[in-house]
Amino acid sequence: MGQGWASWLAYLVLATLVVTASCGALWGGA
Amino acid sequence: MNARRFGGAHSPGATPGAVVRAAGSGGGFRGWSLFLLPSPLLLAGLTALMAGDGLRGLVDLAAYADLMLAAFLLREGQRAEAAYDARPVAQPPAFPRKLVAAVLAASGVGMATGFGWGQLAQGGTGIATTAVFAGLTLVCHILAFGLDPMRPKAVGAPGADSARIAAALDEAEARIDTIAALAKTLRDREIEQRIAALLTQVRGMLGLIGADATDLDRARRYLKVYLTGAEAATRKYAAHAGQTTDAAIRAEYLSLLTTLEGSFESGRAVLLDNNRTDLEVEIEVLRDRLGQEGA
Numbered sequence: 001m002g003q004g005w006a007s008w009l010a011y012l013v014l015a016t017l018v019v020t021a022s023c024g025a026l027w028g029g030a
Numbered sequence: 031m032n033a034r035r036f037g038g039a040h041s042p043g044a045t046p047g048a049v050v051r052a053a054g055s056g057g058g059f060r061g062w063s064l065f066l067l068p069s070p071l072l073l074a075g076l077t078a079l080m081a082g083d084g085l086r087g088l089v090d091l092a093a094y095a096d097l098m099l100a101a102f103l104l105r106e107g108q109r110a111e112a113a114y115d116a117r118p119v120a121q122p123p124a125f126p127r128k129l130v131a132a133v134l135a136a137s138g139v140g141m142a143t144g145f146g147w148g149q150l151a152q153g154g155t156g157i158a159t160t161a162v163f164a165g166l167t168l169v170c171h172i173l174a175f176g177l178d179p180m181r182p183k184a185v186g187a188p189g190a191d192s193a194r195i196a197a198a199l200d201e202a203e204a205r206i207d208t209i210a211a212l213a214k215t216l217r218d219r220e221i222e223q224r225i226a227a228l229l230t231q232v233r234g235m236l237g238l239i240g241a242d243a244t245d246l247d248r249a250r251r252y253l254k255v256y257l258t259g260a261e262a263a264t265r266k267y268a269a270h271a272g273q274t275t276d277a278a279i280r281a282e283y284l285s286l287l288t289t290l291e292g293s294f295e296s297g298r299a300v301l302l303d304n305n306r307t308d309l310e311v312e313i314e315v316l317r318d319r320l321g322q323e324g325a
Contacts (some may be wrong), residue, residue, distance in 0.1 A: 010173030011120035012059050014135075015067055017167050018097065021139045025090050025146025026077070 048289055060174065064101035064135075068094055073141055084204060089145040094137030100171075103131035107178055114179045119195045126178045140164030155244070181220035198250045199236055205257040212264045216271055218280075224287050225264070231294055252297055255313055259320035260290055289319055 047082070075090030107127030113119045142162040143149050149156035184197075208230050213225040269285040270276070297312045 007174050007176075011175075013169035014167060014174055015063065017139055017163055017170065018064070018067045018135075019070070020148060020214040020229045021093075021142040021163055022068050022074065024149075025093070026070040026074035028147050 031094075037223075047094070055089055061101070061105050064104065065098065066210070068097040068138070068142075071097070073148055081107075087148065089141060090186075092137045093141035093146055096134055096141065100131045100134035100138060103127045103134065104171075104175055106176070107131060111176075111179055114155075114183070116155075117183070117196065117199060119199055120179075120183045121196050122181055122183075124178050126180075128178045129177055132175070132177075135171050136164045136168035137249065139167040200255050200256060202232070202236055202250075205261055209257070209261050209264055212261070212268050215268055221280075221284070221287070224291075227293070228260070228290060230288065231298075235298055252313055255316055255320070256290070256297070259316065263320070286319075293319070 046167070071090055075087045075094055078084075079085075080088075089222065108124070110123040110127060114123070127139040131232055140163060144156075144160040149160045154250030154293065167185055209225065210229055213222050232253070234250070263283065263286055270279050293312065293316050297316070300312055
């Protein structure tokens with residue numbers, strides 16, 4: 001795992017996307 | 031000298047205990063967190079259903095199920111990869127779990143963003159948002175967790191029949207596990223430790239076989255006699271030990287373990303020397319010995 005920081009960064013973005021989409025569905029439904 | 035020659039960074043199996051080390055750790059937390067992060071989606075689905083918005087509720091729940099399946103497949107993929115890494119010779123997983131997990135995660139986030147959140151209904155920018163969310167999810171999932179191992183691994187043996195080698199090693203591993211489990215039931219520290227030491231040596235030999243597959247046929251025959259004998263003897267002793275505490279039987283079993291240790295040393299040396307005839311002799315000697323005391 002030479003690019004440890006890149007994989008963590010990707011994880012953080014992924015986590016943010018999942019949480020944002022989920023919370024968006026919870027509060028911002030059309 | 032074969033052991034030296036192939037004992038580089040690419041033969042993890044050459045280190046005894048590599049198999050034990052493989053499971054878990056590294057990325058474990060991140061993998062697990064993906065089961066929790068989509069929770070608001072579950073809530074959103076249930077809330078929408080209760081509010082009578084059936085369609086949106088179902089979409090939310092479908093997206094949630096999608097993400098759960100993705101998290102599950104990722105975990106399975108990580109396990110398969112750990113097993114693959116632990117073996118010196120291995121086949122790639124037949125089903126690319128991590129890749130499918132990434133695609134499912136992207137579609138789940140896309141569904142949640144587009145329909146649950148309602149971005150698609152907002153036209154231009156909303157459609158772009160949905161596409162970016164889904165696309166980024168796919169890319170980040172692959173960057174964060176990687177893809178499945180795709181190629182067969184056959185260290186130091188180009189063109190060897192790696193499927194056969196992998197199967198032979200798997201079989202030996204399974205036997206080792208059985209013997210270790212049997213040894214545990216004996217509740218006898220000395221025996222347990224000696225068996226553990228023995229099995230560590232066998233694992234080391236498996237690493238050598240993986241590194242130099244020309245040995246496979248001979249080594250496999252030897253290991254089969256060896257492990258079959260050890261398993262049968264241990265099983266038999268376990269059955270006896272449960273009923274009596276006869277010191278003679280225990281002594282006999284311990285002497286068999288000594289024989290196994292000695293035989294393994296010479297078998298290993300012969301294997302490294304690539305001496306065909308001598309290994310045949312070793313196999314015969316071992317057979318005789320196990321025939322007397324083992325089976």
